[in-house]
Amino acid sequence: MSVRGISPAQRDEKRLRTLVTPEGLALPITIAARTARAGALVIDFMILLFSLIVVQITIYYIARGLVQASGFDLDAMSSSVLEFLGICMAIFVFCAWYGYFLVQELGPRGATLGKRIVGIRIAARAGTRLTPEAVIARNLLRDIEIFYPLITLLILAVLAERGEPIGVLGWVVTGWFALFLLFPFFNRDALRAGDIIAGTWVVERPRAKLAKVLSVEGAAAAGGASEATGVRYAFGEAELSIYGEKELQTLERMLRDSPPEALAAVHATICRKIGWDPGAGDERAFLEAFYAQLRAKLEADLRFGKRKADKFA
Incomplete structure (x- = not known):
């Protein structure tokens, strides 16, 4: 049967699973669609990016006003001071990036804002409660799967535009990115590498109202x-x-x-x-x-x- 010939009900039925809890209860769940997971990631990324830009601009103007009010000469700042400020900003971005996912996914809803918007959440495949180790593992692996190769490809594109030789490195990184991007299509539970390592899967979340x-x-x-x-x-x-x-x-x-x-x-x-x-x-x-x-x-x-x-x- 072709993909066009499969009805939405049949596609949903293929995503039905049974989760067995430690108490021995068999609970019916539905694996989240791959498109829903991608949409949630895009929403989360846009929320983070917009928030970081707003925070950075706000801090810049507040600091600028304080410095001007004190009469301090910005041009007289040493390079070590600027490097220290850059390190502080990098630490802030790191904490915001990982804290956004960890705090929300370790909460009772097991979902970030993006996941909640599209109606999905994370669950442990063993039926137990999500552990910090599992959430940390799947989020670290996500960067290795998606964001690191994307950033590397962007840097290589800039170098190539400047005429710098990059050799076969571009093809290697593209293969790396494609491998992990297509990974959920090669298993029936739509698991990415981070889910396999962490022992989690992403399922549809019932609406909050009774x-x-x-x-x-x-x-x-x-x-x-x-x-x-x-x-x-x-x-x-x-x-x-x-x-x-x-x-x-x-x-x-x-x-x-x-x-x-x-x-x-x-x-x-x-x-x-x-x-x-x-x-x-x-x-x-x-x-x-x-x-x-x-x-x-x-x-x-x-x-x-x-x-x-x-x-x-």
Whole structure:
């Protein structure tokens, strides 16, 4: 079948994966499209570039005003002072460049501004929480994959314009850049080299707002009471506080689509976390009641300006 003959639904289905958490839960996820990842990188780069230019211009005019007000002669500044200022600026750019990615990707959303705009985020392939080591590794590798060869090619182009001999170095750097640029097209999970080293992948991120109310004819609609056993499930503040919006949306998807075996695993995990005896045979009613009460709590918190994005928030 040609690419033109594949419908968008079929393409999306090819990106569906199952993430198994350390608790043994199988969660459905969707691998982010390569175009979305490229778009997010361009947005992040433009945000960084614009911010650095604005900061540099602002610092320049502030420093210039202070120097002029003090009567100091700029022409009398020694070369060592200028070199020191240049080193300070280089350190600032380095911290801004890596800090922008590290701080945001290590946060609860696991995404930079660019990734959040296009609706994607980073996740650990092992199902655990992202570690600083993984985020640092994938960001360092990104520079080796993309930005270093691009900067080298730009320098070589300037040298060639001046008539300097560059030999085959240009072809070598171009091959280096092309190899890593096309790397995500040679594996089914669209992983770049940094993802492989760091043990991460980029997945689609559900929208932050709560999903529509789950329509069920069970415990969620009966005030927490089970139709099968008559047991009424009621959860306290501490028990409902272990999860946030992300887990609520995951639970909703599983109640809609998952088989009884998967629901039993989720039921056992939640019971273990809140200290309940899991029992057996009434898993769906338990989860429906837990879903309804968790949703009610999160919505009530939102009205008072409190938000819990996920269990880590």
